[in-house]
Amino acid sequence: MTSPASDEYHVPVLAAEVVGHIVTNTAGAYLDLTAGGGGHLAAMARALGPEARLYGVDRDPEAVAHASQLLRAFAQVRSVIRAEFSTITTAVTAFEDDRFDGILLDLGVSSRQINDAARGFAFGQDGPLDMRMDPQRGTGATELINSATEKELTEIIRDFGEERQAARLARAIVRERQKGMIRTTAQLRAIVDQVISGPHRIKSLARVFQAFRIAVNHELDELRSVLPAAFSLLKTGGRLAVISYHSLEDRPVKRFFQSEARPQEIYGPGQLVPIYPPARLKLITRKPITPSAVEIDSNPRARSAKLRVAEKI
Numbered sequence: 001m002t003s004p005a006s007d008e009y010h011v012p013v014l015a016a017e018v019v020g021h022i023v024t025n026t027a028g029a030y031l032d033l034t035a036g037g038g039g040h041l042a043a044m045a046r047a048l049g050p051e052a053r054l055y056g057v058d059r060d061p062e063a064v065a066h067a068s069q070l071l072r073a074f075a076q077v078r079s080v081i082r083a084e085f086s087t088i089t090t091a092v093t094a095f096e097d098d099r100f101d102g103i104l105l106d107l108g109v110s111s112r113q114i115n116d117a118a119r120g121f122a123f124g125q126d127g128p129l130d131m132r133m134d135p136q137r138g139t140g141a142t143e144l145i146n147s148a149t150e151k152e153l154t155e156i157i158r159d160f161g162e163e164r165q166a167a168r169l170a171r172a173i174v175r176e177r178q179k180g181m182i183r184t185t186a187q188l189r190a191i192v193d194q195v196i197s198g199p200h201r202i203k204s205l206a207r208v209f210q211a212f213r214i215a216v217n218h219e220l221d222e223l224r225s226v227l228p229a230a231f232s233l234l235k236t237g238g239r240l241a242v243i244s245y246h247s248l249e250d251r252p253v254k255r256f257f258q259s260e261a262r263p264q265e266i267y268g269p270g271q272l273v274p275i276y277p278p279a280r281l282k283l284i285t286r287k288p289i290t291p292s293a294v295e296i297d298s299n300p301r302a303r304s305a306k307l308r309v310a311e312k313i
C-alpha cells in the first residue's frame with residue numbers, strides 16, 4: 001500500500017502552539033506518544049537543533065510505518081515504534097533516552113483512520129464495524145456490539161457518548177441483532193436513524209460512533225494510565241502537552257494537572273494536622289489553548305481541540 005502525503009494523512013492541530021510550549025531545550029529529547037502521520041514530530045524537528053533526539057510511539061502499525069517513512073528526512077528522529085499508552089514505561093526502554101524534555105499526547109484518532117472506510121470509524125461511509133486503532137490486536141466493534149448485554153450497551157452509549165437516548169438506542173441494537181449480526185457501519189447508522197429523528201440525528205450518530213470507538217480501544221483507561229506514566233518520564237523542567245477533542249478526554253487531563261499542581265492535604269494515621277505534599281508540576285496553561293478561527297477554517301477537525309501544558313517541578 002502506498003502511503004499518502006503527510007497532509008492527506010492528517011493535518012497536525014495547534015502545531016505552532018505545541019512547538020512553542022514544549023520545546024525548552026533545542027538540544028533535548030522529545031517524545032510524541034501519538035505519532036499518527038508524524039506531523040507534530042516534523043514540526044518539532046524543524047524547531048530543534050541537530051543534537052536533539054525525537055521519538056515517536058503509536059499503537060497503529062500503519063501510522064508507525066507512515067511516520068517512520070515521512071520522518072526519515074529528519075536526522076533527529078531516532079525511532080518510531082508501535083506501543084500503546086498502557087505499556088509506555090516498558091516501551092521507552094527501546095530508546096537511547098529514558099527521560100524527556102517534552103512529551104506530547106494528541107488524543108483520539110487521526111484523519112487517516114477516520115477517512116479509511118475499511119477501519120470502520122466513520123458513519124459517513126460504509127465499512128466493517130471494526131474501530132480498532134491497532135487492527136492486529138484485541139477485538140473490534142462487531143464483537144462488542146453483538147455480545148454486550150443491553151445494560152452494557154446502554155452504559156457504553158451513555159458514558160462514552162454522553163447520549164441521552166442511550167437506553168432506547170441499546171434496545172434498538174438488541175432488537176436488530178436478533179435478526180442477524182450487526183457487522184457494518186451502515187447497519188449501526190440505520191439503527192440510530194430509526195431511533196433518532198430530526199436535527200439531533202447527526203450529533204447522536206457522532207456520539208454513538210464515538211462511544212463504541214472509546215469502548216473498543218479502552219481509550220479512557222489508556223488515558224488515565226498514561227498521564228502519570230508520561231509525567232514520570234519527564235526530566236525536571238520537562239513539559240507535558242496534551243491535546244484533547246472532547247470533554248471525556250479533557251476532564252481527566254485537567255484533573256490530573258490540577259491535582260499534581262495543588263496536591264490534596266493528607267492526614268497521617270492519628271494526625272489532626274494535615275500534611276501538604278509539595279506540588280509536582282506547574283501549570284503552563286491556566287486556561288487551555290484553542291485553535292484560531294483561521295486554523296479551524298482550514299482544518300475543521302481542529303475546532304474542538306484544547307491544548308493543556310504543564311511543567312515538571
Ligand SMILES: C[S@@+](CC[C@H](N)C(=O)[O-])C[C@H]1O[C@@H](n2cnc3c(N)ncnc32)[C@H](O)[C@@H]1O
Binds near residue numbers: 034037041059106111
Ligand atoms: C490525533 S492522532 C495524532 C496525529 C499526529 N499528532 C499527527 O500530527 O499526525 C492520534 C494518534 O494516537 C494514536 N493513539 C491513540 N490512542 C493511543 C494509545 N492508547 N496508545 C498509542 N497510540 C494511541 C492513534 O492511533 C492515532 O494515530
